Amino acid sequence: MKLIRFDAFPDSQARLVTDQFFTDNAIIMADSCWRPHRRPLFIPSQGFWLCDLRLAIKVGRLGKAIEEKFAPRYYDQFCLANLLVREPDPELFTTPHCMIDDALVHGEWLPLDTGTLNIELCGYKGSDNPEATLSQQTELPVDYINRALKSLSHEATFKTGDIIVLPRSIARFTPRRESHIIATVNGHEALDFKIK
Secondary structure, eight states: OOEEEOOOBOGGGGGGOOHHHHHHHOEEEOGGGEEESSSOBOOOSSSOEEEEEEEEEEEOSOBSSOOGGGGGGGEEEEEEEEEEEEOOOTTOSOOOOOOOTTOEEEOOOEESOOSEEEEEEEEEETTSSEEEEEEEEEEOOHHHHHHHHHHHHTTSOBOTTOEEEOSBOSEEEOOOTTEEEEEEETTEEEEEEEBO
16 A cells, blocks of 8 residues: 655645646655554654644555546545644744654545535543634545646556545644544544544
8 A cells, every 4th residue: 555645735835736746745654654543643752743634535446647637537535634743844834754653543434425525623631622623614625636646647556545645734733642633524523533
């Protein structure tokens, strides 16, 4: 399985992303970084860390040199994924490469049957009320997915089960130990993990 991610960019830069961005900024992560949710996320004791909520898609068939117009045939599921990254330099938006085990927590795989995603994110401290909430409506970035598949498939062969973590960051927050993070998509639980 190939696990591919990109440095995140703010929405203000989305229009500047070219096909070259995907080939120049693709980062292959070890498959030991990828793990299912409902298990604790342990924050390393060294350094400062952020949780970066992203969308990820799963490749559903073998493909190479995929044309952009045919790219939708190669994926049919997505999920929310939490990427643990080092806190960036305040002058930069990109983050250093992270290769620690379990650094990328993925939620339930959901069918691609909707274009609009209503994402709700809650952070709980123990059994208290939510200490922070996020409510966001976003479109599934089909354009990014298709262009990423097109660009990367001219350099490597995609196989069933390969994962692409998209570059657009939905939310970033500082992880607090003993917190409980729950996220929903269109009212369905999509991601659930505790921070230790």
